[in-house]
Amino acid sequence: MSHTSPVDPTHLVLTLSCPDQPGIVAAVAGLLAEHGGNITESQQFGDPLSGLFFMRVQVTTDAGDDVLRAGLTRLADRFGMTWRLDVAGRPVRTLVMVSTTAHCLNDLAFRQRSENLPVDLVAVVSNHDVLRPMADFYGIPFHHVPVTAATKAAAEARLLELVEELDVELVVLARYMQILSDDLCRRLQGRVINIHHSFLPSFKGARPYAQAHQRGVKLIGATAHYVTGDLDEGPIIEQDVERVDHTHAVEHLVALGQDVERRALARAVRWHAEHRVLLDGTRTIVFR
Structure with missing residues (x-):
């Protein structure tokens, strides 16, 4: 509570x-x-x-x-x-995790300013330093936490410290290209939202747009879901799609897909912050 x-x-x-x-x-x-x-x-x-x-x-x-x-x-x-x-409407204290791709972070920060997205973006955490200028532009404290196989445990410990210190209620993986450990997923259960650049359960893992292109799909999509210890298997909150055809190269799918990703993620974050999402086992009930 x-x-x-x-x-x-x-x-x-x-x-x-x-x-x-x-x-x-x-x-x-x-x-x-x-x-x-x-x-x-x-x-x-x-x-x-x-x-x-x-x-x-x-x-x-x-x-x-x-x-x-x-x-x-x-x-x-x-x-x-x-x-x-x-x-009702209380901004939820939110920490955003990113790697090097900017569109989802930029979209959430812009919506928070322009559309009253009910979140308080208290920190950006990244395993790279690339998006520090964007965080600075929006006035969000930036924390560079490098991750390697040898430092993964220490990096996750630092993340949990920040969650505690900043009274974080929601963690958003806005194209954070690292897999969270089972232990971290359990400790933050129901409090971590990920945007997957594919219409799950299809095309899991790496390079989903290349996989989609190879299969000749007619729709590409994105999936916002809660994170669990099972990779890309957490309860789905929102999905969105864009129609494509044989003329679209992989780079075109990526560009279109980024627009789909930010839309799906923004809706999922808003619904979570407005307490419209309730967990029902492996599924969600979303009162829109």
Whole structure:
């Protein structure tokens, strides 16, 4: 559960999941009404495969945060809920990891400034120094953390130090071309989003556009997903595609693909920051 912020403390977002059963919506709505809550947005979904129920509610209320949390704790005991309450629109403290490719970092930083993307970009971490000028341009602290086979463990330890020191809530791999260890993935489970330059599950691993070109695809795509210890297998948040044909060389696919990547990643980061993404095993529920 996340802490709340003094910014607009009466406009809250509640997300929850629990075993599906009668009475959940009525109980939640009743609790909010009991504390003077006015529901401004509500979405729910019962998954027949997992047997779980998912809900996202935005509400304005004059009730104190502690009072509302106490009521939700009682509901959690009753229904076996996992829940989260936060201030709607609170910028999520985000660390972006990059290597040498700039388009995703540039897009996130620009959207944060121009479109109110609800993130606070507190650091850029890179295994190269190439994108330091871009971070400097946007006023984001840059940390060069080189990675080799011999220094991988130390580099990941430094990353975890930064996550702790900066109170990081979300890590975004914006074309960070290093594989995170299983241990790091477990420690940051549900808090790391990667953009893969392919329409997963096709064309995993290295050089996906070359693979796609060789197969003569008619659509190229990109996939934003949560990171797990299984390479490119984490729960998918968003995918996007662009139509191509036989006249497109590999370099054309790369250029088109970069545009698709930044779009898919920006949507995934926004939905995560707005608490619209709930994990359902190997899948996600996305309340758009």
